[in-house]
Amino acid sequence: MKKYKAIFFDWDGTAVVNRKAPVEKTVDAMRKLLSSGVYLFVISGTTYSNIGDGNIEKRFTNEQLKFLFFGLARGSHNFGFDNNGRLVTIEDYGIERDTVLKIHDVAYDIHRTLFLDYGYNTDIVFDRPNYVKIDIMTASSRMTNMYLSGNEIDDIKKNLKKHGYNEGLAGLIKLAKETGQKHGLNIKATCDAKYLEVGVLDKSDNVDAFIRHVLVPNGISMKECCFWGDEYLELDSGITGSDSFMYTEMSKDGDFFDVGTVPGIRPEYVEYLGGSVDTFLHFLDDQSKLWCEK
DSSP: OOOOSEEEEOSBTTTBSSTTSOOHHHHHHHHHHHHTTOEEEEEOSSOGGGSTTTTGGGGSOHHHHTTEEEEETTTTEEEEEOTTSOEEESOOOOOOHHHHHHHHHHHHHHHHHHHHHHOOOOEEEOOSTTEEEEESOTTOOOTTOOSOOTTHHHHHHHHHHHTTOOSHHHHHHHHHHHHHHHTTOOOEEEEOSSEEEEESOOHHHHHHHHIIIIITTTTOOGGGEEEEESOOOEEETTEEOGGGGGOOTTTTTSEEEEOOOSOSOOOTTEEEOOOHHHHHHHHHHHHHHHHHOO
């Protein structure tokens, strides 16, 4: 097995089963690698308060925290830690309040279009930093599992068609981008079947920020990096899951792995492993053993 100097990974569905699940096994595996000087980057659409108990830094020593980073909220936040273990910003893209309000307008216009033209109901979550979540499967609750599962892709496509919307998820992404243009925004839209997320940043912005500010200064090449997630799956023609946005022009020479449990087509650059969290934790344990070898 290849030994990596930097590991990027999604949180929900990859590192933990869900946000309410115990994090001890994951944290223990992370500690071992951090103590070996391996850089770990959590790249997630969620906020810091949803990572573990919101104080996950308390589970690590200050020395370990030097190698731990969090890219959160679809590109909005890029965090590391100082020598005293305090959370610090690595890069802030500086999204202005007026832009956030325009993103809100875009989301509401999408809601209106679907309701007025197709009688299709959606809910909107406005309180996310720099992006909005549009619930396009309001009758379905994921409870604590905030990731794609089961037959959600087929279910949402059938529901859209039932209301006369035949463009599928690809059509929703196109609608988001076109609506954004009307408001003067270059919208980056993603979808996981239940939520259509609309903003001007995504996981690619997190990844590229850490490459610029952490990996390059420390002489780490992409061939020494890997990227793990559970949502690389193709949801519709040409539309892939949110973890696929970790693949950028800067990161493309890294190794990409998918532990998702939903069958389907993945991008060619991804190695599909399945097995969910267990597969990822097994990988971390194997990496720890490699780094402990003399």
